[in-house]
Amino acid sequence: MAPAAAHYFRRLSRRLTQDIDELDAEEISQQADVLGAKRASECCRGEEVTMVGRLRSVEACPKTANASVIAELFDGSEAVKLVWIGRRRIPGIEPGRSLLVRGRIGERDGGKVIYNPYYELQSAS
Structure with missing residues (x-):
């Protein structure tokens, strides 16, 4: 068997047998490397960071006096809460x-x- 074919079948079998969450984390980590973003597990309190990840959950609290949107961003290493204070809804901010x-x-x-983060929606890949 040619080396390229062997490599292909090795990658294919890994993708078919590996846990979906592990594959997702690996994909997000690769995207972070390409964009030069920092991983959440490497971040310290007080540090200014750029991160890339996927939203796991989004919760809006519009009925209270302190309206906010709270989302959980997973970057392949750890989750970080994103909190937009004074917002009732943010178009495009949705799970996945x-x-x-x-x-x-x-x-x-x-x-x-991260409170009131600057954000850019990434295209689906």
Whole structure:
């Protein structure tokens, strides 16, 4: 068998047998490398960062006086909460969407958070 064919079948069998979450994390990590983004697991509180990831969940709190949109961004290494204060809804911010975000890492309830991040919607790939 030719080396190229062997390599193809090795990659194919890996993709068929590997966990979907692991494959997703690997794909997101590769995208972060291409865009020069930092991984959440490497970020420290107070640091200004650029990250790339996929939204796992989005929650809007429009009925309260402190309206906010809270989303969980997973970058292949760790999840970070994104909180937009004073927003009731943000078009395009929905579960499964890929984003590039910039902001300062903070801490909330023992986890990492970015308040009012700058964001760019990424095209579906």
